[in-house]
Amino acid sequence: DARVTQTPRHKVTEMGQEVTMRCQPILGHNTVFWYRQTMMQGLELLAYFRNRAPLDDSGMPKDRFSAEMPDATLATLKIQPSEPRDSAVYFCASLDTHYEQYFGPGTRLTVT
Amino acid sequence: AQSVAQPEDQVNVAEGNPLTVKCTYSVSGNPYLFWYVQYPNRGLQFLLKYITGDNLVKGSYGFEAEFNKSQTSFHLKKPSALVSDSALYFCAVRDMGRDDKIIFGKGTRLHILP
Numbered sequence: 765d766a767r768v769t770q771t772p773r774h775k776v777t778e779m780g781q782e783v784t785m786r787c788q789p790i791l792g793h794n795t796v797f798w799y800r801q802t803m804m805q806g807l808e809l810l811a812y813f814r815n816r817a818p819l820d821d822s823g824m825p826k827d828r829f830s831a832e833m834p835d836a837t838l839a840t841l842k843i844q845p846s847e848p849r850d851s852a853v854y855f856c857a858s859l860d861t862h863y864e865q866y867f868g869p870g871t872r873l874t875v876t
Numbered sequence: 877a878q879s880v881a882q883p884e885d886q887v888n889v890a891e892g893n894p895l896t897v898k899c900t901y902s903v904s905g906n907p908y909l910f911w912y913v914q915y916p917n918r919g920l921q922f923l924l925k926y927i928t929g930d931n932l933v934k935g936s937y938g939f940e941a942e943f944n945k946s947q948t949s950f951h952l953k954k955p956s957a958l959v960s961d962s963a964l965y966f967c968a969v970r971d972m973g974r975d976d977k978i979i980f981g982k983g984t985r986l987h988i989l990p
Contacts, residue, residue, distance in 0.1 A: 795976050797978070807920075807966065807980050807982075807983065809977070809978075812977065814975065819977075820977060855919050855920070857919070857920070859978075863908055863925065863976070865912070865920070867912075867920045867921070870918075
C-alpha cells in the first residue's frame with residue numbers, strides 16, 4: 765500500500781533555529797504539494813512542484829521559507845529562521861494521474 | 877478565479893440519521909470536484925470526486941455526493957450516519973487555469989451524536 769511519508773512527525777524548536785521537513789511522495793506521482801494547517805487559517809497551500817520544478821510558491825513567506833525537490837523521491841521544506849507564528853502542522857501530498865491527492869501524516873511543528 | 881465554499885463550520889447529526897455537508901463552487905468551464913476527510917492527528921484522505929458522467933458519485937465509507945450544475949453545488953451525503961464519521965470534511969476544486977492546483981474549502985466539522 766503506497767503512502768506518502770514525512771519526517772519528522774514532531775518537531776519542537778526555539779525561535780531562530782532552522783527547521784527542515786522532508787517528504788517522500790508516492791513513486792510515480794510527479795506533482796507534489798506542501799500545505800500548512802492551523803486552527804486560525806485552516807489549510808493553506810504553500811508551494812507545489814511538477815516533475816521537480818516549482819509551479820507556484822506564492823503561498824510561502826519568501827524571506828524565511830524555501831521548498832525544493834532535490835530528486836523525484838524527496839521534497840524538502842525549510843524555515844530559516846523559525847518564528848513562533850510558524851507553529852502548525854505541515855502536510856505534504858502527491859497527486860496521482862486521476863487527480864486524487866495522497867497526503868502524508870504531517871509534521872507538527874512547535875516553535876517556542 | 878476558481879473557488880469553493882463550505883457555508884457551515886460545524887454540522888451535528890444524530891447517529892443513524894442522514895447527513896449532508898454542503899459545498900458550493902465557482903469555476904470557469906467544467907469542474908473537477910473532490911471531497912476529503914481528515915480524522916484527528918491524520919492527513920487528509922480522498923473520499924470521492926466528480927469529473928464527468930453521473931451526477932451522483934459514490935465514494936468510500938458509504939458516502940456519496942451529488943453534483944448540481946444549476947446550483948453550482950456538490951453536497952456530501954450519507955443515508956445513515958455513524959459515530960465514526962465524526963471528522964473534518966473538506967470540499968475541493970481543481971483550478972483549471974493553474975496547472976493542477978487544488979483549491980480547498982475551509983472545512984466542515986461533522987459531529988455524529990450517539
